[in-house]
Amino acid sequence: MDNKTAKIRVQCSKGTYIRTLCHDIGKKLGCGAVMTSLLRTKSGNFNLEDAYRLDELQALKEKGELDKVVIPVDSIFEEYAKAVVDGEILKKVKNGNMIYINQMKKTLSDVGKRNRIRIYDIEGRFLAIYEKDAEKGVYSVWQMFLNE
Numbered sequence: 001m002d003n004k005t006a007k008i009r010v011q012c013s014k015g016t017y018i019r020t021l022c023h024d025i026g027k028k029l030g031c032g033a034v035m036t037s038l039l040r041t042k043s044g045n046f047n048l049e050d051a052y053r054l055d056e057l058q059a060l061k062e063k064g065e066l067d068k069v070v071i072p073v074d075s076i077f078e079e080y081a082k083a084v085v086d087g088e089i090l091k092k093v094k095n096g097n098m099i100y101i102n103q104m105k106k107t108l109s110d111v112g113k114r115n116r117i118r119i120y121d122i123e124g125r126f127l128a129i130y131e132k133d134a135e136k137g138v139y140s141v142w143q144m145f146l147n148e
Contacts, residue, residue, distance in 0.1 A: 074126040080116045098138040
């Protein structure tokens with residue numbers, strides 16, 4: 001901190017607005033405040049130390065080594081139970097239709113009390129995240145990841 005500026009480090013949960021936090025601090029101090037820079041060092045399981053610059057990714061791509069550093073999108077959702085589907089349920093998933101909870105019981109690897117599930121086809125392709133609506137007795141699409 002010097003006489004006109006302060007550098008702060010904030011550890012917060014999602015939904016925290018740092019610009020609002022700066023404004024509120026300035027208001028409380030009675031002098032106002034403005035944010036001049038922001039560096040996010042962590043988001044979820046991702047850390048700045050593990051990040052790559054675009055030019056680094058381009059170089060890896062040109063060497064055919066991009067797959068060594070790019071992680072699969074489904075790894076972000078590993079806390080959700082996994083379901084492998086085929087047949088009629090697969091057809092419903094590919095069309096974004098809801099699925100009755102009782103239809104999914106046999107396909108889930110770990111039901112628990114989790115409200116969202118990762119859905120894969122039998123070839124292991126990640127298709128979607130579905131969210132449970134216990135009142136209606138269904139899982140509905142939360143996010144689709146089809147790449148066909």
